[in-house]
Amino acid sequence: MPMIVISGLPSSGKTTRAKELQKFFSDKGRKVHFISENISIANAGFAKNEYFADSQKEKQVRSDIKSEALRLLNKDDVVVVDAGNYIKGYRYELFCATKAARSTQCTLFCGIQETRAWVFNQQRTGEDVVPNGTNNITDNSYVPYTRExxxxxxxRFEEPHGNCRWDSPLFVVFPDDTLQLEAIHDALYESKPLPPNQSTQNPPLSATNYLFELDKLTQQIIADVLAARKIGNTGPVPVKGSEVKVEVPAGVNAIQLNRLRRQFLNYTKLHHATTSTLDKVPQLFVQFLNSNCNE
Structure with a gap:
């Protein structure tokens, strides 16, 4: 369920911190999914520096990382995204996806001075390796970046900020600091997931004939009211098969009643389109009419 998005400059210690988190949560009995940008680059068949020099290749691997992270999101497991994540728009995409999945998320920013990061980078001595078989996993974390x-x-690094909702809660750690492991655990498991936006949710499922029956029931109620008014009945109009009565002023005409019926249908389709509410439609519709006609 929870996702940890790691962000930082090149050679800032992101992978080291990611492995700390992996061990910590594993020791607590949590299953941890470790998604590494360095592994993804190699598995895509790209050399590390060649990859960062080509924006199209970057987009491809970023998309693969995002898809993999969302595929692994579930109720209990931890997903650690070990990558630069230097684009705030990309971090926002991950935030929206996590929110839509009703999960929790935090951001770990590996802070460092550029000069020190370059020193760490120069200490790397690895060479690019592209896997030859489908079962090979190659980690190019120890391949140095070129100066360019x-x-x-x-x-082009866009630093995370705690006042941005997609970077919050934000944990900052420098090379000589101790990682706040317990605080990260509490942020993921002790806090409630943010509610997803309504626009990202699928509309409720309905029976094949639900909308037809909904339209038919409301039409019949309107017809009964108009028939009663036509014969001079200006009092409450009982609804067949229900104990409720339509109590609308005698001066309300067919046009007004049908306009209210359309409003009720539109609202019901969005919020109550399930087979379990069909038997409640007459009561809900009558309450809607009585409320809106007697304001």
């Missing part, structure tokens, strides 16, 4: 790529990534 390092400077470019630092220049």
């Amino acid at each position: 790529i390092f400077d470019a990534l630092c220049m």
